[in-house]
Amino acid sequence: xxxxxxxxxxxxxxxxxxxxAFKSYDCEVFEACNGVEGLAVASKEKPDIIIxxxxxxxxxxxxTLTKLKSDPDLKGIPVIxxxxxxxxxxxxxxxxxxxxxxxxxxxxxxxxVDRVSRIIDLKPKGGTTTKAKRFDDPLRVLxxxxxxxxxxxxxQGLKDTTWTVTGRATNGEAVDYCxxxxxxxxxxxxxxxxxxxxxxxxxxxxNNKTKSVPVFGMxxxxxxxxxxxxxxxxxxxxxxxxIDMDDIKNKIARALSLDTSxxxxxxxxxxxxxxxxxxFTAHTANEVSIHLRTKISEAVDTGLDKVIFDxxxxxxxxxxxxxxxxxxxxxxxxxxxxxRMMGSEIVSNECRKYEETASWRFxxxxxxxxxxxxxxxxxxx
Amino acid sequence: MKLNxxxxxxxxxxxxxSQAFGLSITPxxxxxxxxNGEPHVAGAVGFxxxxxxxxxxxxxxxxxxxIAATTVGLDESSPEADDLVxxxxxEVANMIVGNVKAKLFERGVQTVLTIPSIVRGSNxxxxxxxxxxxxxxxxxxxxxxxxxxEVLLKSAD
Numbered sequence: 306x307x308x309x310x311x312x313x314x315x316x317x318x319x320x321x322x323x324x325x326a327f328k329s330y331d332c333e334v335f336e337a338c339n340g341v342e343g344l345a346v347a348s349k350e351k352p353d354i355i356i357x358x359x360x361x362x363x364x365x366x367x368x369t370l371t372k373l374k375s376d377p378d379l380k381g382i383p384v385i386x387x388x389x390x391x392x393x394x395x396x397x398x399x400x401x402x403x404x405x406x407x408x409x410x411x412x413x414x415x416x417x418v419d420r421v422s423r424i425i426d427l428k429p430k431g432g433t434t435t436k437a438k439r440f441d442d443p444l445r446v447l448x449x450x451x452x453x454x455x456x457x458x459x460x461q462g463l464k465d466t467t468w469t470v471t472g473r474a475t476n477g478e479a480v481d482y483c484x485x486x487x488x489x490x491x492x493x494x495x496x497x498x499x500x501x502x503x504x505x506x507x508x509x510x511x512n513n514k515t516k517s518v519p520v521f522g523m524x525x526x527x528x529x530x531x532x533x534x535x536x537x538x539x540x541x542x543x544x545x546x547x548i549d550m551d552d553i554k555n556k557i558a559r560a561l562s563l564d565t566s567x568x569x570x571x572x573x574x575x576x577x578x579x580x581x582x583x584x585f586t587a588h589t590a591n592e593v594s595i596h597l598r599t600k601i602s603e604a605v606d607t608g609l610d611k612v613i614f615d616x617x618x619x620x621x622x623x624x625x626x627x628x629x630x631x632x633x634x635x636x637x638x639x640x641x642x643x644x645r646m647m648g649s650e651i652v653s654n655e656c657r658k659y660e661e662t663a664s665w666r667f668x669x670x671x672x673x674x675x676x677x678x679x680x681x682x683x684x685x686x
Numbered sequence: 687m688k689l690n691x692x693x694x695x696x697x698x699x700x701x702x703x704s705q706a707f708g709l710s711i712t713p714x715x716x717x718x719x720x721x722n723g724e725p726h727v728a729g730a731v732g733f734x735x736x737x738x739x740x741x742x743x744x745x746x747x748x749x750x751x752x753i754a755a756t757t758v759g760l761d762e763s764s765p766e767a768d769d770l771v772x773x774x775x776x777e778v779a780n781m782i783v784g785n786v787k788a789k790l791f792e793r794g795v796q797t798v799l800t801i802p803s804i805v806r807g808s809n810x811x812x813x814x815x816x817x818x819x820x821x822x823x824x825x826x827x828x829x830x831x832x833x834x835x836e837v838l839l840k841s842a843d
Binding site for chain 1: 701702704705706708710754756757758769770773774776777780781784788799801802
């Protein structure tokens with residue numbers, strides 16, 4: 306049985322869009338049209354995630370959230386809020402209420418799947434249950450595009466991985482390759498002549514060997530009709546040109562549920578060390594956040610009671626970092642773990658700029674942080 | 687603070703129709719609602735706070751059904767079809783006004799949205815009270831469907 310998703314929205318349209326978005330995934334979607342109904346369904350079904358609208362009749366999203374968080378049985382359920390507002394203040398307000406993420410309407414189906422899959426483990430229907438692969442495992446990526454420059458660009462962009470990129474220009478060549486090689490992911494141009502990309506997608510989905518292989522449509526950002534058609538047909542995702550290589554890596558990693566936790570979590574000298582990389586982005590924050598609870602629980606299971614949160618490679622503090630930091634503090638606090646942060650003078654100064662992070666204190670080195678933790682300093686930053 | 691609400695509305699309509707429904711839509715130089723006896727649907731969402739008003743989104747029932755069909759796979763024979771079309775137009779209005787709200791917020795104007803409501807018919811006029819500013823902007827989709835946005839605005843005292 307797949308995970309349970311509860312969507313609480315007074316708009317039937319939005320509920321249907323959300324239901325449609327998850328149709329090709331192994332999950333159950335429950336609906337409620339206001340907060341009161343939402344709480345009742347949540348109590349009965351114990352969903353793995355709740356997608357909660359803010360403006361609703363009877364009981365709005367904020368009140369619903371407050372009631373969820375005050376119910377011991379429901380408070381652990383991650384919530385994604387649907388909001389019409391952007392802006393730092395609003396995001397921080399939402400973050401402080403314990404919301405895992407937020408989405409601004411209008412949103413594409415692909416985006417809601419993307420955000421939900423960052424929090425819960427979503428698998429395509431009919432997917433295999435093989436052992437989870439790691440990001441640094443060798444993977445085969447097939448690029449189907451009649452422009453060799455695109456294949457070359459992708460091959461160059463994935464050079465820092467252990468993945469092999471193979472290009473094919475026509476449907477026939479691509480089918481032959483799939484027959485002999487079993488690709489792990491397929492990047493398929495939506496602008497092939499005579500809609501050949503869509504035809505190939507249908508062929509891949511009717512073939513037992515390739516029906517579960519993630520297929521991403523590639524097109525220019527402005528090709529809205531192609532994107533919409535691909536989404537309706539059930540492509541795993543869309544990659545827009547100009548191509549962002551990190552986007553490709555992230556989308557493939559998510560679609561294949563690749564384990565990326567080793568990049569951020571390690572046990573060192575009796576401490577769980579959580580390291581954020583120099584190229585920290587909102588995506589990195591989400592990746593760390595997905596693994597955080599599990600990794601901390603695993604560490605506790607093995608007898609560790611100290612955590613060092615290493616920000617020493619960062620140069621700026623932004624909303625993603627603040628949200629993640631607050632989450633680390635909350636989780637370590639819940640489990641009564643000793644936490645110490647590690648960071649440079651630069652990041653320390655950055656953090657002083659914000660009310661939420663002004664009190665964070667940093668050790669300059671791992672050794673210093675370790676010494677402070679061992680000196681019975683119980684510091685949640 | 688001088689706010690160009692017309693520009694905000696234009697951006698919001700173009701964004702929402704392209705992002706949510708994959709429809710290309712263009713603002714027209716001038717325009718009022720052409721009813722022509724054809725059934726129309728109007729979705730309304732109000733906003734209150736430092737600015738108070740209501741935004742109406744008018745479109746033909748044909749376009750509303752097309753949007754509902756694209757977005758949620760409307761089944762025309764379903765007894766719930768009309769409800770779903772209404773709901774979709776309400777959501778269109780909600781997204782447009784939500785988009786405007788976010789832009790107003792960026793400019794320091796705080797507002798709260800109301801829940802959408804719907805008016806349907808072939809020959810109706812919505813009139814406003816005398817101390818209200820009224821702005822009408824017409825848009826046209828690439829398939830020649832008209833969409834009209836009417837903003838009724840009252841400055842908070």
